[in-house]
Amino acid sequence: MPRPARNYQAAVYGHVARVARAVASPRRLELLELLAQRPRTVEALARLAELSVASASQHLQVLRAARLVEAERHGTFVEYRLAGTEVEEALVALRQLAERREREIGELTRDFLERRGVLEAIDSEELLQRVRAGAVTVLDVRPAEEYAAGHLPGAISVPLAELEARLRELPRRRPVVAYCRGPYCMMSAEAVATLRRRGFTAHRLDHGVVEWRARGERVETAPGAPPP
Amino acid sequence: MPRPARNYQAAVYGHVARVARAVASPRRLELLELLAQRPRTVEALARLAELSVASASQHLQVLRAARLVEAERHGTFVEYRLAGTEVEEALVALRQLAERREREIGELTRDFLERRGVLEAIDSEELLQRVRAGAVTVLDVRPAEEYAAGHLPGAISVPLAELEARLRELPRRRPVVAYCRGPYCMMSAEAVATLRRRGFTAHRLDHGVVEWRARGERVETAPGAPPP
């Protein structure tokens, strides 16, 4: 290959690799997942991801340099957000690729769910059908602000921490489907375990809002339907 | 978040990051592009990517550990290939994401093409239409073995090195569209420059077989149509 073409190609692949490198860190993947739920400040991200503020800030700089996140000042806070839905879609795609490539991911998930007694009998596609059809009570167990920033249509918000106290709000006869931040977030598993202990029929949906939207489905940002 | 859930999540993101890290290297991106054209031996890859054999082998081990490529022994050679079309699709998706995120990529490309006098007037979507409609002579300027492993429907194989000598095979009246390995491969630009110097109407298609297939189009592996 002629020199100039090689140099050009090397430069371009350097840039592509930079973007890939930005997501090639467990910490930053976690930050991206958190940002996919809603925009957040550095301090909030550091707390949720169990990082020092300085460390979180540096990771965010890396993500910003790769233009995967954007920063906006709000008074004394800086709020970070994902830079566009392509980033969400890329994240979902990467997770899917990884799940097919690294068998260990599936094993880890199965192990974890089994240990909590939340092994799924129903497959996820069927669950999605029922969610779409409104044939189940859909429970969003994330913190309320994340629910407010976007949730599955018809879902009601019952943050995991409040679940025990608010069980009476849920109709006993209808099966419950709980979801949270995504396939690797286990708040929904915790919720399902609790619900089953209390006699509910409950299942875990391994999709979050990000996956839902990446599938081209509608997301609600309104307060959401009150429990029937 | 409870400890076990955190540990689980950290482990999973570790695996996802491993896959991302495997593609987060300019060298390995180049190897993947070369493998996307056709399966190859370590030695061939080392030569094409201008790497030492040992170094190429190590990069291939990384890619294999992430299960992005597969190895198969053929006698004394080991032939590497991409592990499934998901990998191709992920590559195309990554490039697209990077192109939207890193403005420099577009600039580098524009610069390079301008310097060769191959600045495109026609936009790529229209070019694709014409290629699909068979309204142009489609030229595959990659080495013949890559053409044999898969090419755009109706394309004829004229490796860049042979182009000057085989110009008479091409109909003068029809516009020519040249393509090669993908958006960052400049063999097609070289070909277009040559063709224009010789009085042809010629354009560069910034898609390769991988992009073509990722769009859901058919790829030919038969010898291909002879020049009219």
Added chain:
DNA sequence: TGCATATTCTATTGTTTACTTGAATACTCG
């Protein structure tokens, strides 16, 4: 069996990366 060849492994080197700590900057609000 043994030689030749293709590939991989090992050890070493120099570079890059992640995290921590402490200081510096930028903004708001009194």
Added chain:
DNA sequence: CGAGTATTCAAGTAAACAATAGAATATGCA
């Protein structure tokens, strides 16, 4: 304008990575 807070920057250290050369392994074929 100055105090207070959120965030970023800078420096230092430990760990991970890439490239090189040379040794080791595995296969085909005489």
